[in-house]
Amino acid sequence: MNTRQIILDTETTGLYPNSGDRMVEFAGLEMTNRRLTHRALHLYIHPGRDIPEDAAAVHGITLADLEAKNAPTFEQVGQQIADFLRGAELIIHNAKFDVGFLDMEFGRMGLPTVEGLGCTVTDTLGMARKMFPGQKASLDALCTRFDIDRSKRVFHGALIDCELLGEVYLAMTRGQYDLMDEYGGYGSEDDAAAKIQRPPSLKVLSAGEAELAEHEAYLDTLDKITAGKCLWRTEAGA
Template identity: 40%
Template sequence: MREIVFDTETTGTDPERGDRIVEIGCVELIDLVPTGATFHRYINPERDVPAEVVRVHGLTGEFLSDKPVFGASEVVEDLLAFIGEDPLVAHNAEFDRRFLNAELGRLGLALIPKERCVDTLLIARKKYPGAPASLDALCRRLNIDLTARDKHGALLDSQLLAAVYLELKGGRERRLDFLDPAEATQAQNQTSQGILEAKASPIRPERPQALGLLSTLEEMEAHRAFVATLGKEPAWSKFLTDSGQKSA
């Protein structure tokens, strides 16, 4: 299954008040695994970028001034070609969907329906109720390397979110399903404390051979002689056949 993880950086929080997208990044997944295909554009918002927002993503108006506008073919056409009709995965997806739809709406293009989006924030809150669910918090919880994340960045955050999404959907164990046998073996050997090997092993090992008779004929005859000394025939004797074996 193909999915697209995406993120945007913007001039603010409200597209209805004129805030615009300044960066968009996308990562292609096939069956939850990144393929290496990405889409990334910086975008001229055709307006100022407030200083408090620059502190978040580092993208100044000066830097963005020579970048293409959203309506340029190298942005909108290439973006729509990349995402196709596949599900879109985002953290706090409604925020990004609203901004993307505002840009598409200005151009008279079809909007992204809500049901097309997968929100990892909702998944995380359900999986870890009451726990912090920001991208940073999830990366720390899931041991995903954050050293490259000095500021927000649409492509970097999409790559981090792709790793988070994989973990939220089953993680390293599920990833083995998509490896060939040699790669899966290598991945299992590298997994700490042999957790995957233990899960793949049967709970109880099979016996090397079937059990034989529990008693020899001589032992059974001795047992019968002992039972005869008890007087009244025990109730359970009816379950014995002439050979001393339990009947079906």
């Protein structure tokens, strides 16, 4: 898997991109091969309008804060955001909201939409609702489900939410990958044996107690994700 992915989140002045609300924060973290690349884009953005108190209570961003930071307008950074996103798979929680604001802001500048930039979108909210029907699917709820520490999330900041969402996404999709996919995708055990030539001098080292405990903890996580259908334990008859 070599797809360039971007974990993305935004904060805004309100809920309605087509009724005058604007973006006040953008964050994106790049990931390839299920690993963060440390390439990121994080921007505070002056909305050119007031920020209602109820919105500021959610994300903690006030107009005074943005003016103190000398935050740019979207028109000043929109091209930078578009170039960062171009051609990537966007991982977003409640994607309709963020894509709606991005498309609105891009449209004001005459830039392409998210789709026009060649991006695809994966909505982790929709994924969670399919995986855990009838249960809470908020980012907080998913962090609790997957034992992800969210103690630093005082407000709904775009950057901290991206960091948490990255961990949630990896936990949600861990069951989609196995060792054969990662190391060549062999079709059968016979094929794998034929491909791997083990030298006679190769030493076999048994796992220690700490490694075995770590492995069991990992399988416990897979069981939680797959509702007790972890293939390793199922095929081993555990």
